[in-house]
Amino acid sequence: MKLYSTLTGAIQPLSPHGDAVTMYVCGITPYSPSHVGHGMRSVIFDVLRRYLVYRGYKVRHVENFTDIDDKLINSAAKLGCTYLELAEKHIQDYLKNIDALNVQRAHVYPRATQEIPKIIEIIDGLIKKGYAYRSEGDVYFRVRRDDDYGKLSHRSLDDMKAGARVEVGERKEDPMDFALWKGQKPGEPAWGSPWGPGRPGWHIECSAMSLKYLGETMDIHGGGQDLIFPHHENEIAQTESFTGVVPMARFWVHNGLLQLGNDKMSKSLGNFITLSDLVKLGSPDAIRVFFLQSHYRSPLSFSADGIAAQERALERLRAALAPGTGTGDTLDPAQYRERFDTAMDDDLNTPRAVAVLFDISRDINRARTEGRNVAPAQAALREIAGVLGLTLQERKSSAADTDVAPLMELLIETRAGLRKAKQYQLADQVRNRLAELGYTLEDTPSGTEWKKA
Secondary structure (H helix, E strand, C coil), X not given: CEEEECCCCEEEECCCCCCEEEEEECCCCCCCCCEHHHHHHHHXXXXXXXXXXXXXXEEEEEECECCCXXXXXXXXHHHCCCHHHHHHHHHHHHHHHHHHCCCCCCCECCXXXXXXXXXXXXXXXXXXXXXXXXECCEEEECHHHCCCCCCCCCCCHHHHHCCCCCCCCCCCXXXXXXXXXXXXXXXXXXXXXXXXXXXXXXXXXXHHHHHHHHCCCEEEEEEEHHHHHHHHHHHHHHHHHHXXXXXXXXXXXXXXXXEECCEECCCCCCCCCEHHHHCCCCCHHHHHXXXXXXXXXXCEECCHHHHHHHHHHHHHHHHHCCCCCCCCCECCCHHHXXXXXXXHHECCCHHHXXXXXXXXXXXXXXXXXXXXXXXXXXXXXXXXXXXXXXXXCCXXXXXXXXXXXXXXXXXXXXXXXXXXXXXXXXXXXXXXXXXXXXXXXXXXXXXXEEEEC
């Protein structure tokens, strides 16, 4: 398998260091509900993990929760609750919704507030090595002390300096320096440290967690492209400066950003659709295929209509699994598995992999009408779909579907009357319009049946 690494800017063979692929994925900061972008990131790295297992690897997957930061403290104060109560609420909401998307949970979900001893150990080590300095209760990392700072984002210090600034209350030697430890402000939660009471900066927690749970060098470090700078750049700087071991991660894998219109979808911009709303828009399979139809490094524009379209398309896959096997020659599934593996080995090319699913379903339906044995091909379809996290199960009917049943029966009767009167164009309009609304009609020997896509 080959993956693109942001660090090298090239697609390289994946060669795990130990007996398992170690993968760290940056998780959410739970100061507000998770959004669709978090769902897309979760699905992408879930598929990567599933494929690695399919290819015979063991995987050790860690995903963090940033359960202490400025936004969390401020949001909790406005809502009149503690920062831990707010964090727990949104963490559980996130977990519930990724479960609904058939995303496998990480093996470990460390939280920043539970890793303070390791954080203090790393900061203390950086100070002793001259990479960090104390400043009136704060501790900052000396960016210019790190000779290869900027290697992940491929930017020079001079370019980055133009955008650097010192915030009110910061006591930096250089505008480029970043906080490892923030001294306590009135009313803020704090932990004891050699530099006085305070709390960790944003970046240091991930260094502490990755070192504790995955060691000095991991195979894959993942996250959204918006984390490349400054978060992941700073992670590399502080981790490699502390351990002296290079590289911190063999592959830096970043997914493209989800857009709403022309803008990136984000909490800070306030233009996001929550995960809770997302899971109501379609089946887990349809949502996953919508995300996987684009390459993971490419941007994707969110569209509820796009999810509905995938819901309809999935009926072709489900139809291919219908029972009934011929006794003729066998439709050989080997070519489909080979094409699927080739696509996924090529930097997780899920658009090509999804295309294989629809090709095999088309060939199964065609072979079935010819009386051929399609059972092995159906098994391959299920297996390949499973690697992408698809169940190919019918979507459960809701109360709303039950309410619409009488109207659907009336439309079916109307369409039948139009066909009997040879008004085929009008009959097709009824069927096509219902399809646009997410309802499919299927003509069977026992009559016309309907289902919600």
